[in-house]
Amino acid sequence: MSVWEYANPKRFMDTSARVLPWLAALAALCLITGLIWGFFFTPDDFRQGSTVRIIYLHVPAAMMAINAWVMMLVASLIWLIRRHHVSALAARAAAPVGLTFTLIALITGAFWGQPMWGTWWAWDPRLTSFLILFLFYLGYIALWSAIEDSDAAADLTSVLCMVGSVFALLSRYAVNFWNQGLHQGASLSLDKEENVADVFWVPLLVCIAGFVLLFVTLVLIRTRTEIRARRLQHLLLRERMQ
């Protein structure tokens, strides 16, 4: 069976209906376990004190803010190349979720930065590129809503998504590219020496899994809604024409 079969809306609706309850339950389990574990059962950091607990929200949200845009990019490319409507609708569905994660990363970052850096905000490369990514999310959502012809909207938002991908990548690698600013490098790495201590790392991984699963769950729910909304639009148009 080819993955392109899921470009059929009927097939997508059937399959997503089957997996959604499991995904939602798993997302809730991971998020509740990870956050309670991290908040109540991990020690203070010797330098950052109790603010280290913000890591369980900040890092997964920031990761997913970037990954959501990458997912939108892939879906947009599929739309531009193969013209599968479900992929365009999936990109549209992911944008508000990515926007929420970006906002969480910015807010928790400000709360973390204030005691650790002495400021809520700095025009640091990573923070600035993240703010621009946030604005791109807003622009992307606004563009979808502004154009009535859904195919034209999908075309234009796909192009916007490709442009915004530059800032998604910059957000991820800004610290490496410019090697300046207040933000530190990656907290998680396959290179063991760079990782945070295991006592923080394990609950952090559970939280990351929770955020990934929550993202997938919400995107599936919202894509299903977009498919239904398009069908509804089609029916209402027919009613008006009769």
Add this chain to the structure above:
Amino acid sequence: MDKVFAIPLPGFVDWLLAYLGKYAAQVLGSYMASLILLVAIIWLSLWRAARTKRALAQAEARAGGRV
């Protein structure tokens, strides 16, 4: 009797503030803002899903077998 019906919430809040120490406001602020945003996006997604599903069912019923 008072002890039986006493709500442990103020005790928990005191414990929480002591547990988080001098950064309690920042940590609790982060968690509250994030949880509000997460609940908002989940609620909005489910609310719009239910509303669209209902509207589609009504439109399909009106259309009958014509589509």
